[in-house]
Amino acid sequence: MSAGGSSPHLPRTAECVIVGGGVIGCSLAYHLARGGMKPLVVERATLGSGSTGRGAGGVRQQFSTEVNVRVGMMSRHMLERFSEEIGATADLRQMGYLFLATTEEEAEQFRRNVDMQRRVGLDDVRYLSVDDALQLVPDLRGDDLSGATFCPSDGLAGPNEVTLGYAAAARRLGAQVVESCTVTAIERDGGRVAAVVADGQRVATRLLVNCAGPYAGQVGALAGVDVPVRPFRRHLFLTERFQLSKSPPMTVDFHTSFYIHPEGDGLLLGMSDPAEPSSFDTDVAWGFLEHLVEHATWRLPPLAHAAIKTGWAGLYEVTPDNQAIIGEAPGVPGFWLCCGFSGHGFMQAPAAGHLLAEVLLGHEPEFDIRAFAPDRFGTERLTPEVAVI
Numbered sequence: 001m002s003a004g005g006s007s008p009h010l011p012r013t014a015e016c017v018i019v020g021g022g023v024i025g026c027s028l029a030y031h032l033a034r035g036g037m038k039p040l041v042v043e044r045a046t047l048g049s050g051s052t053g054r055g056a057g058g059v060r061q062q063f064s065t066e067v068n069v070r071v072g073m074m075s076r077h078m079l080e081r082f083s084e085e086i087g088a089t090a091d092l093r094q095m096g097y098l099f100l101a102t103t104e105e106e107a108e109q110f111r112r113n114v115d116m117q118r119r120v121g122l123d124d125v126r127y128l129s130v131d132d133a134l135q136l137v138p139d140l141r142g143d144d145l146s147g148a149t150f151c152p153s154d155g156l157a158g159p160n161e162v163t164l165g166y167a168a169a170a171r172r173l174g175a176q177v178v179e180s181c182t183v184t185a186i187e188r189d190g191g192r193v194a195a196v197v198a199d200g201q202r203v204a205t206r207l208l209v210n211c212a213g214p215y216a217g218q219v220g221a222l223a224g225v226d227v228p229v230r231p232f233r234r235h236l237f238l239t240e241r242f243q244l245s246k247s248p249p250m251t252v253d254f255h256t257s258f259y260i261h262p263e264g265d266g267l268l269l270g271m272s273d274p275a276e277p278s279s280f281d282t283d284v285a286w287g288f289l290e291h292l293v294e295h296a297t298w299r300l301p302p303l304a305h306a307a308i309k310t311g312w313a314g315l316y317e318v319t320p321d322n323q324a325i326i327g328e329a330p331g332v333p334g335f336w337l338c339c340g341f342s343g344h345g346f347m348q349a350p351a352a353g354h355l356l357a358e359v360l361l362g363h364e365p366e367f368d369i370r371a372f373a374p375d376r377f378g379t380e381r382l383t384p385e386v387a388v389i
Helices: 023-034 066-080 082-086 104-120 130-136 159-172 213-222 286-299 301-305 345-360
Strands: 017-019 040-042 097-101 126-128 147-151 176-178 183-189 192-198 201-204 208-210 230-239 250-253 258-263 266-271 308-318 325-328 335-339
Touching: 017 023, 023 040, 023 159, 023 335, 023 345, 066 082, 066 104, 066 345, 082 159, 097 104, 097 130, 104 126, 104 147, 126 130, 130 147, 159 176, 159 345, 183 213, 208 213, 213 230, 213 308, 213 335, 230 286, 258 286, 266 286, 286 301, 286 308, 325 345, 335 345
Parallel strands: 017 040, 017 208, 040 176, 097 250, 208 335
Antiparallel strands: 097 147, 126 147, 183 192, 192 201, 230 266, 230 308, 250 258, 258 266, 325 335
């Protein structure tokens, strides 16, 4: 419900309805509106209040599949000119991403990744020796490392700044963005999408895009579409004022998934728990902090002297191959998917919104995105993304 206890007013018809007002939905809305369409964005809470606002804000191009490298490069270039195009800051800080390999198998994977990334056009990425990595982060324990990669044009940006910037720009171009409004039904006529119902109001449309992030499966079920996206909790912890001997880039211990980057006058720490089952739980499991600290202080011993200020949890929207789902759902004309980014939604949102908008507007995207097609599941076309943290 909106302020005052009444539901927001929705139009009776819309050229396109976007379900989900996170960074993906807002990027898509802007790029559709820029192309002449007037989409309606329906967000059940507030813009960016889901996974978008609970992430670490990472922006990287270092992936193991060509399509994700291309998406990452396009998104980085779009964020670099964000203020000029959108009229708002993206809070882009290109401090770089440092990936650390522990095993020889990981080091070999890193070498293959760098070869492919450079072939695709990521010119500033490079493979590092352990000594080179220690030059960047002198506090690292390096006796068990086998190599590293570094890309200085990777970094961080502001999830709220980018989301709200896209939403404001979309509105200026004629899009309607409605918050505190929940989609409860999707109507079909002859198989194809015909309307959505939200807060008791029916909006006729022949085009719906599911940008609901971790809730994409639930939205899909309303249309009778099985969307293979599952939510997984991910924790972040922020230290009190603390500095290492040298300000680090975004540093990822790939073997354990532990990562760290400067945040304000402290450090942001994150790590995944592969043993945790899928759920929509975003409560902080403070017991997990002990597990994280064990790995954090092993890799960066000075962290033993850091105090934790606060912690929070958000949801990854994970697919079976850790790749996004972008395209029209098989068998349901008019029902499109732009979800399942598996922890990479914010960093891929600028390009993903643009590329899908090009398709929906009848244009040819700059490069082939069929690797993200919804009909790939259950086939031999899966190419898992392994550079996942």
